[in-house]
Amino acid sequence: MHALTAYQAGATGAGIKVGVIDSGIDLQSAEFGDCSGGLGVGTCRILAASSDPGGNGSIDDVGGHGTAVAFTIAGRRNGSGTHGVAFDAQLVVERADQPGTCTSTDTSACKFSDSTIALGLDRARQAGARVVNISLGGDSASSTLAAAIDRATAAGVIVVIAAGNDGAANPDAFTNPATNAAIARGLVIIAGSVNSNDVISSFSNRAGTSASVYLAAVGEGVRAPDANNTPFVWSGTSFSAPQIAGAIALLAQAFPNLTGKQIVDLLYATARDVGDPGVDPIYGRGVLDLARAFQPVGTTSVAGTSAVLTTGVNAVLSGPMGDAQQGALGVAVLDAFGRAFATSVHPGSFQHQAATRNLPALMATRDRTFSVGGDRMRIAVSLVPTVDSVRIEPLGITSRDAGVARMLATTVSGRLGARVQYAFGASQSGTVLTAQLAGRDDPAFLIARDPLGGAGFDVDVGGSAAMRRSFGGWGVTVASETGDVLSRYGGDMPGLQSRWYRYGYGRSTIAVDRHLGGLAASLGLTRMGENNTVLGARFSAGLGAARADSLFADLGLRWGLGDGWSLGGSLRKGWTHARLRGGIQGSGLLRTNAWAADIGKDGVLGSDSLGLRVAQPLRVAHGGIGLTLPEGWDYATLSVTSWSSQRINLAPAGREIDYELRYRWQFGDGDVSSNLFLRREPGNIAAMPSDVGAVVRFNWGF
Known part of the structure; x- marks a missing residue:
């Protein structure tokens, strides 16, 4: 059953009472503590509440069956031989055999009456047993026994009954109360037997019509002592049942929040599925597996919150964060059963969004650009085929190089009097409109972009508006835009496919130009x-589902040097404040920067132009997110007992630097343009090989 996992988690069954209705127990055995001073005294784990409903005058075992069953549940762990599943559990022994029927030479001769078993079950329940093992069988249970099972389950006691050893298609009729929902309340388990290879034992009754309440455990070759402390190897469903009962004791101790029904549901949910898939008439729910039972089941949430922490990807970092490296984050989580586990958010759950290589899309030949209007109003429209249903961010803000860098955008611009200009854009950023209204005439580059022209990460601008007012040689522009941030998740994010996901944003700008x-x-x-x-x-709810407010300061310069020469540059500094939600405490401040510098010449050989730009796209220079995560959990108060301050680093080691040389020659109604570029550490990922490319493009208007 892989019980070692439970032991490594500290589960021993200590403090849990297990009822055993059988032929008694060897009171002289040291396997259950020193009982010479009396039951339940000192180290004796056989409780004084134990009794003899069969009327034998003592609970001392004669036949040995009861001792072997009790040992399988709770035999001591002393480094010698074998031991019971829950070796520190306490036993409520109810000797129910009819006087004189059990002998030391034939355990099968023991006789039990339903009324005696029912009395033993009542006494075990009254003594506080969490689970009662009945490794007995026979004809259909009487109404007296059914009523006792009803009282036990009403009190939350789990009852485990052996399936029987006839190799039949269905369990013994004695187990019938298990399938009576009104009596069993989902708390009665029928125990079948398998061998160590998860194959149903030849003697074991199968699940049959009781498959939904049938659970198997190893019932072959179980080593346990008899009433004379002589070790034997036992086989039968009588010895798979106490293994299940012992497992229940381990779970009850390790997770005191669990009800009896939750423990049973947990065992069913974590059983190994053997035989036909799902619940089947041979193995029922499957084979007991404590390794699975002691792992989180279902959705896990950060302790003390409803924030879900996934086992897949918990964050998808963007381009400005590049290859930011993480350490493991320790956190206490609760699974679907409300059980607390210490776990780690490993660096592998932080996905890095790959650097885009969209040159074919940038060079699409099916684009169309047109404009109409006059001095007071002009409308310009550019259409470019989409890629993966995501529109390409505008590439430039130039007028003279519009034939090179076509923008996927619609712009409506005009004047209101002599001093006021306005512009509206679709799929066009507010900062681009601001530059257009200010009359900036920047050269367009395909790869080494002006960092002031966009957000610095993947967005799809929905709409924007800007208005500029001139004051002599000065101009003041206000602009706003809305759209979607684009984040690409990998296929291992639970519930999400590998595609782009959209999250809203808003941006407003005020700018002064001269x-x-x-x-x-x-x-x-x-x-x-x-x-x-x-x-x-994007961060998962378990990491606070962070949202952010950013402030960017932008400086742009363009100097016409005469004779066709121009020199330009831009600089962006940013401060981003991240805020956490969903009960996760923490925040963070990120400092970012971006820059570009270019030099160009018009009329190098006539109707041509040449330009060179070096640029660094937006990059987190410093910062991360600090979190306060739970470390400890108290089942008594169902609350967090300790917290730990931890940090998510968002500053990359890599730094992307883009170099691009452009050349354009215009003739008649057409032109030829070429671009050579080099991106070092693309996507701000130090290990990423350089991205080198060349483009030659021919345009002809007709």
Whole structure:
């Protein structure tokens, strides 16, 4: 039954009372403690509540069957020979054999009456037994015995009854109360026997019509002493039943919150499924397995909260976090049965979102771009085929290089008087609209992007709006946008497929711009609120399902040097405050940065242009999320007893640097453009090989 798992968890059966209705017990045996001073005195684990409902005058065993059954349940563990399943459990022994029927030479000669068994069951219940073992059989149980079982289960006592040893298709008729829901209340288990290879014993009665309440355990070759302390090897369902009873004692001690019904359900849920899949007429619920029973079952939640902690992926980090390395997080969790376990959130449950390589999508040839309008209003639309149902983020904000970097966007812009401009965008960020209204004419690059043009992680902009007011040479712009953060989960996230998932965000910007001769400068502040993500990263409820508010300070410069030369740069600094939910305590501050610098020349050889840019996309420079997680749990108060401060690191070791050289030559109604690029440590992942690529594109209008 893999009981070692239970022992390693500290379960021994200590303090749990187990009733044994059989032929008594060897009072001289040292296997149950020193009982010379009286039952229940000192180390004696045979309780004084034990009795002799059969009228034999003593509970001292004659036939040996009762002693062997009791030993299988609770024989001492002393490093010699074998021992019982719950070796520290206390026994309520009820000797129920009819006087004179048991002999030391033939245990099968023992006779038992239903009324005596019923009396023993009542006494065991009154003595506080959590489980009662009945390794007896025979004809259909009488109404007297059925009534005693009814009283026992009404009190929450579990009753384990041997299936019988006739090799029949159904258990003994004696077990019939187990299938009477009104009497059994799901607390009566019929015990079948298997060998050490999980094969049903030839002598064991099968599950048959009692399959839903039938559980098997090893009943062959069970080593236990008889009434004279002589070791024997016993076989029969009489010895699979006490193994189940002992297992129940271990679970009752280890998890004091469990009711009898929960313990039975737990044994059924964790049994090894042998024979035909599911509940079957041979093995019923399967074979007892304590290794499974002592592991979390069902959904696990962080102790003291309803926050679910998965066994798969608990976080998907975004591009700015790259290869941020984690240590294991220790946490106490409760399973579906309310049992507490100490577990760890391992680094492997943090998934790193792979760096995107979307060059084919960027170079799609089926895009169409058109615009209409005049001085007061203009509408521009670009259409690009989608990839995996996710729209590509706009690539640039230029006017002169629009033929190179087509944007998947619709923009409506216009003027209200001489000083006010406005713009509305679909799939276009507010920061892009801000730059357009300010008249920035930045060159477009495919890979080395201007960090001020987007969020810095995967988003799908829904809509945006901006308005600019000029004050002499100054301009002030306010903008806002809404959309979805895109997070890709792997296939091992329970309940989720490997695809993109969307979480809402909102962003607002205020920016000041100024033109001084050939120099154009802008300074902006952007506030971004993410509903269920942190800079695009998604965390499970068990880690606080963090959401975030970010503040970004942006500086953009563009200097026309004359003779077609231009020099530009941009810098972004960010501060992100992460907040946890779902009863998980903690928060975090992330510091981020991004930058780009480029130089370009128009008219190198005529109607052409050349440019070089170096850029670092958004990256977490420092920070993480601090959590206060439960470490201990008290079953008496059902509350957390101790807490531990732990941390999720979100600063990567890798740093992506992008280099891109672009060239464009225009002729007639067409142009030829080329881009060469190199991404070092793409996705801010140090171990990622460099991403090198080249693009040549030909456009012709007609």
